[in-house]
Amino acid sequence: MATQLTLTALPDIPLVEPGDDLATIILDAYARADLMPADGDVLVIAQKIISKAENRYAHLEAIEPCPAALALADRTRTDPRLAALILRESREVLRQRPGVIIVEHKLGYVHANAGIDRSNIVSDDEHDPRVLLLPADPDASARGLRDTLRKRCRVDIAVIINDSAGRAWRNGVIGFAIGCAGIEPLRDMIGQPDMFGRALERTQIAVADELAAAGSLLMGQASEATPVVLARGVRFSASDVGTAPLIRARHEDLFR
């Protein structure tokens, strides 16, 4: 039989509000798709709904930009309050030019605007614009959701939280993993011989990022309608190491 991997966008996920119980939302969506949660399932979940459930909104009106934020805003032609938030979420600004702020996020990854999202945010009040920050600890968010699903259904489901980001060298954004639980994010091929017996050079495959990219294909980009994608048939190792192994240490990075 042919090896197969299926990706299913769980249907009709409602708009997520702060405090919503994502486990219930996801199990309801499984039911709507006529599917039962099963061991080995991998859920790829858009960062946006995790952030919303965790109420990671920041109100721009409440922010008093510091001088560094004002200078950054001036150089990049950004709202000074947004620049202040970006600085607050980051370890360091790596590149800046008009319209572009690329930072090393507090969580370690390189991301434009510190991953702060201005789209798809309902602003009830025109005078109080809100933006959405990344989850405070996406690996913990993934772990929490995985644990809840395990308790309720007695199945072992891996969780990947993805976001879209630009890359060096190439145009276009792709999905990548900002949090995971229950899956080893790198598949280690070190020392495994190839088909003809020669030892391979060191190679690790970023399976969590490949799954995040695959899930992104079904998510669209601006749509909130399909923020949860179920992947079945994935070969992976269980682990609760999270996404830390995916992040290249700064001193090992030749392009930072």
Place this chain on the structure above:
Amino acid sequence: MATQLTLTALPDIPLVEPGDDLATIILDAYARADLMPADGDVLVIAQKIISKAENRYAHLEAIEPCPAALALADRTRTDPRLAALILRESREVLRQRPGVIIVEHKLGYVHANAGIDRSNIVSDDEHDPRVLLLPADPDASARGLRDTLRKRCRVDIAVIINDSAGRAWRNGVIGFAIGCAGIEPLRDMIGQPDMFGRALERTQIAVADELAAAGSLLMGQASEATPVVLARGVRFSASDVGTAPLIRARHEDLFR
């Protein structure tokens, strides 16, 4: 009905030899999987079998390293003949250190060792080691295969040729597209309003790269057993622009 994308590794692809007819090999594999080629199919094909069919082997014994190659080999502790080949395949060496040579390939993408592969190569003769170069023009390879499949089956199949590569900032390799035909590699979201009517900032999704990464999940890394993955259920636009739009122009790249 839930939106679904299925990835099927076409089974029992034989080892590919120079001159082999990949269209026949692929159509035979469709039949073994009890599948019929259909409009909208996307085939993700490992670079390695394209290169083999196109006889992109290079014999190290035949290479006389120039002084620049000898210096590069010395600084990176690389076989001088391999260093010479890497230089020949590249526009520029971007980074070098012992064990690492990262170049801008003649074809435009940034790649370690110019994508030259030493694994999975049958060396009939110990004294004549061979390596495998990337296809000379992967977009043309993809177009040729697509055209042949269209002629033989009267179906419109998109083709993506993928390879695995390391990235800035993150550990692990992922699949990316080095050639494509019949698919717009970037899905353009510029100006499309989000769900709440606000115009999105400029965003393009690198769907060909996301598909290349998804296909890579089923390919393994050192295995030649599943070099062709059929993706069904993909939403994409038809185009014969190839992969050029995926490559960021050097002067627009903040990380080169």
